[in-house]
Amino acid sequence: MLKDLLDDPAPPPFALLARAGRPGVELLLGDVVDVDRLADIPLPDGDSPATLALIPYRQLSERGFECHDDGAPLRCLRVRSRSHLSRADVVAAVSGDVDVAPGGFDVADDEYADIVGRVIRDEIGRGAGANFVIRRDYLARLTGSVPHAALRLFGRLLTGEPGAYWTFAVHAGDLTMVGATPERHVSVDDGTVVMNPISGTYRVPADGATSDDLLRFLADPKETEELFMVVDEELKMMSAVCEDGGRVLGPYLKEMSHLIHTEYLLEGATRLDVRDVLRETMFAPTVTGSPLENAARVITRYEVGGRGYYAGVAALIEGAAGRLTVDAPILIRTAYLEPDGTVRVPVGATLVRHSVAGHEVTETHAKAAGVLAALAGSGRARRSPSFAGDPEIAAALTARNRTLAPFWLRPQGADAARPTLAGRSVLIVDAEDRWTAMLAHLLRRLGMRAEVRRWDTVGGRPADGDAYDLLLAGPGPGDPRDVADPRIARLHDVVRARLAARRPLLAVCLSHQVLAGQLGLPVGPLPRPYQGTQRAVPLFGRETRVGFYNTYAAGLAGAGAGAGADMPPGVEVAAHPDTGEVFALRGAGFASVQFHLESILSTEGIDLLAELVTGVLTPASSPAAAAPRRG
Numbered sequence: 001m002l003k004d005l006l007d008d009p010a011p012p013p014f015a016l017l018a019r020a021g022r023p024g025v026e027l028l029l030g031d032v033v034d035v036d037r038l039a040d041i042p043l044p045d046g047d048s049p050a051t052l053a054l055i056p057y058r059q060l061s062e063r064g065f066e067c068h069d070d071g072a073p074l075r076c077l078r079v080r081s082r083s084h085l086s087r088a089d090v091v092a093a094v095s096g097d098v099d100v101a102p103g104g105f106d107v108a109d110d111e112y113a114d115i116v117g118r119v120i121r122d123e124i125g126r127g128a129g130a131n132f133v134i135r136r137d138y139l140a141r142l143t144g145s146v147p148h149a150a151l152r153l154f155g156r157l158l159t160g161e162p163g164a165y166w167t168f169a170v171h172a173g174d175l176t177m178v179g180a181t182p183e184r185h186v187s188v189d190d191g192t193v194v195m196n197p198i199s200g201t202y203r204v205p206a207d208g209a210t211s212d213d214l215l216r217f218l219a220d221p222k223e224t225e226e227l228f229m230v231v232d233e234e235l236k237m238m239s240a241v242c243e244d245g246g247r248v249l250g251p252y253l254k255e256m257s258h259l260i261h262t263e264y265l266l267e268g269a270t271r272l273d274v275r276d277v278l279r280e281t282m283f284a285p286t287v288t289g290s291p292l293e294n295a296a297r298v299i300t301r302y303e304v305g306g307r308g309y310y311a312g313v314a315a316l317i318e319g320a321a322g323r324l325t326v327d328a329p330i331l332i333r334t335a336y337l338e339p340d341g342t343v344r345v346p347v348g349a350t351l352v353r354h355s356v357a358g359h360e361v362t363e364t365h366a367k368a369a370g371v372l373a374a375l376a377g378s379g380r381a382r383r384s385p386s387f388a389g390d391p392e393i394a395a396a397l398t399a400r401n402r403t404l405a406p407f408w409l410r411p412q413g414a415d416a417a418r419p420t421l422a423g424r425s426v427l428i429v430d431a432e433d434r435w436t437a438m439l440a441h442l443l444r445r446l447g448m449r450a451e452v453r454r455w456d457t458v459g460g461r462p463a464d465g466d467a468y469d470l471l472l473a474g475p476g477p478g479d480p481r482d483v484a485d486p487r488i489a490r491l492h493d494v495v496r497a498r499l500a501a502r503r504p505l506l507a508v509c510l511s512h513q514v515l516a517g518q519l520g521l522p523v524g525p526l527p528r529p530y531q532g533t534q535r536a537v538p539l540f541g542r543e544t545r546v547g548f549y550n551t552y553a554a555g556l557a558g559a560g561a562g563a564g565a566d567m568p569p570g571v572e573v574a575a576h577p578d579t580g581e582v583f584a585l586r587g588a589g590f591a592s593v594q595f596h597l598e599s600i601l602s603t604e605g606i607d608l609l610a611e612l613v614t615g616v617l618t619p620a621s622s623p624a625a626a627a628p629r630r631g
């Protein structure tokens, strides 16, 4: 069968897939159809047992998010025939020369380093978000048959990258790709959804990794925080698609030939159609950033041209209507073999506030290395031992969970419900950051009825939100002082109206900053951003660890000496004892927090949320007119 493809000068559409945890290689043959939207992806039926959909990055526009439109089609292979081959047979059958002239990156190293600096200063430093993945493409030139080269490269990757989630070659019309991706985007099987955030990258030295080296990597706060950030961002997606929000399992190592990554698995139950799950999860923060909607804008600003299929997914849909399954890896570590012989290998690095430009440049080289080794025919056999069974490594991985929220680590039972909150309603205003999906999930667990609405569908009139017991004004990107931005201006209106109406209000992060400003506190940028950091803070009489994702903060006038003197009467403040940085506010009928109780980084998040909401919803017996207290 493979021989037929190799003998045919113009082979028909095919896909070869080697999937983790399954023996052998699947060879799929079928017809190519392009569709406009995920909802149009043809489902398996009597004529076709499976569909392999190649979802380009530009599909993000289906969610209303920004991207360069490069016209890459949502291409489907409707499978007509499916056979199983052994890995050894495939490797033997496809071995042979591939004629590739090496090339280089389209964006030079120093240009990429400059982008890293700009993203840290102008984006993370201005509250645009916590992490952003900016890509560059390695370009080379292929001579000879494109589909035959794809088959040969597939064989090389099969031996060179044994740790991959999917090793694959797809030839579908004018689209040919071959890769070995470490990362599952999402799978759905029998209603169980699994996502697999991978972040944190250890570069395996030429003479192999050592456990000491790896332990040092595992202890690096930058690498650790990077992974927590993407777990939080994917929990936002899980909370949107799963009734039980999702449970965090891990962390584990993902060992590739040139790199070792750290990862978690997120698991939950859904009733959604597999195509809806794909839509709600477009696309992983590990290849875009967070918050996602703004990350899409940042990517459009810093990248030249479209991403093609980079950061998109391949989705294999199988089964019968009502019981469909999908297995969908992220399209990274993949070479695109264009009909004119151009070979394109897009790679990116996750840029965070403490990224070092030179390291991120090196990381993009390392991420391309697996595919480039296959192109060069030097697919190196793995030199490092596997570290999966090393007890010290296992202990270092487990230690990462020590201060994470048990709520997300354990199966979520019904035991979180609070009788005092049962049936109370909350309107959550989303300011372009889906923390709101996690907040809604937590509040529902507490027994409330939660509805999430986008900021532009909620007016700023006193009556808006009147029907709800509680209004929760949500987090979002941007500078809270920037009222020229309609989104920020609307948040100001919503918060002002709710305060004026003396109706229960909880304000989170960006909205907390807005509220603090309205109460007369100075708001401005912090000396350094706390985007994706767990900190222990004083909070109304206790100390607790919570997750911060902010660049701006409210401060107390005259902080350090006589801090709090300027607070309006009746407002309680939790602030840093030395700097005056305000962490939370509480008054009659309102409360606000700078941090994210819904984050995996907030150890006692759900309990604190329950307390704050209960306080806000409980009418004060006497109007609090006491002198301002410090938390």
Ligand SMILES: C=C(O[C@@H]1C=C(C(=O)O)C=C[C@H]1O)C(=O)O
Residues within 6 Å of the ligand: 133, 183, 198, 199, 200, 201, 261, 286, 287, 332, 333, 346, 347, 348, 349, 350, 367
């Ligand atoms: C962005 C890529 O990889 C992603 C980014 C990682 C990181 O920055 O540590 C790790 C794995 C992938 O989720 C890529 O390969 O292009």
Ligand SMILES: NC(=O)CC[C@H](N)C(=O)O
Residues within 6 Å of the ligand: 126, 127, 128, 129, 433, 474, 475, 476, 477, 478, 479, 480, 508, 509, 510, 511, 549, 550, 551, 552, 553
């Ligand atoms: N998560 C948030 O709401 C962040 C608020 C604001 N954009 C900041 O960076 O400070």
